[in-house]
Amino acid sequence: xxxxxxxxxxxxxxxxxxxxxxxxxxxxxxxxxxxxxxxxxxxxxxxxxxxxxxxxxxxxxxxxxxxxxxxxxxxxxxxxxxxxxxxxxxxxxxxxxxxxxxxxxxxxxxxxxxxxxxxxxxxxxxxxxxxxxxx
Ligand SMILES: [Zn+2]
Ligand SMILES: [Zn+2]
Numbered sequence: 001x002x003x004x005x006x007x008x009x010x011x012x013x014x015x016x017x018x019x020x021x022x023x024x025x026x027x028x029x030x031x032x033x034x035x036x037x038x039x040x041x042x043x044x045x046x047x048x049x050x051x052x053x054x055x056x057x058x059x060x061x062x063x064x065x066x067x068x069x070x071x072x073x074x075x076x077x078x079x080x081x082x083x084x085x086x087x088x089x090x091x092x093x094x095x096x097x098x099x100x101x102x103x104x105x106x107x108x109x110x111x112x113x114x115x116x117x118x119x120x121x122x123x124x125x126x127x128x129x130x131x132x133x134x135x
Contacts, residue, residue, distance in 0.1 A: 005057040015039050016050040017074070020060050025071040025082075025091040065091065065120050079116055085125035094121060 001017065002009045012035070019034035020026065026034070032047045051072060054060040061076045065084045071091060081094045096117075106114055 001059055005059050007053065007057055007059075011039060012042055012046050012050050013054070015042070016047060017054060017059065020054070020072045021074045024073045024075065024093070025063070027069045027071050029069075031072060063091075065089075081117075081119040081121065083121040083123060085128055086122055087124055087128035090125045090127065092125075094119075 002013055007013060015035045015038045016031060018038075019031045023030055023034060028048065028051065031051070032042075032044060035042055035047055051060065051062075055062045055072070058076060060072050060074060062070050062072055063082060064070045065082065068084070068089055068091075073093075075093065079096050081096065083092050083094050084090070106117075
């Protein structure tokens with residue numbers, strides 16, 4: 001993947017890419033922790049720099065729901081959306097709406113050529129839904 005994006009293959013890049021693949025929607029702290037287990041000597045700054053380079057190269061997608069820190073994922077280029085739990089901040093993938101009214105078909109595109117729709121669904125995840133009262 002790195003070579004395909006014309007990026008030099010370095011151990012920190014490989015380790016960060018592997019960590020993002022293994023932990024979708026992880027924040028920098030978790031990614032740093034995962035990379036550290038493989039490369040104990042890597043610095044915070046190095047991980048930040050690699051994440052920035054991978055994001056710029058399109059190998060990694062950065063998402064940041066409001067009220068959350070930046071998260072990274074390796075599922076790029078399919079314009080999928082996210083559902084975020086208001087209570088615990090859990091994030092899950094939601095495929096792009098399909099059918100009669102795909103979300104990329106804006107009601108009025110204002111003449112723009114649209115290639116992405118940034119949709120975030122908010123709600124309460126299964127873990128956070130109060131258990132039904134048993135009587
Ligand atoms: Zn939750
Ligand atoms: Zn995702």
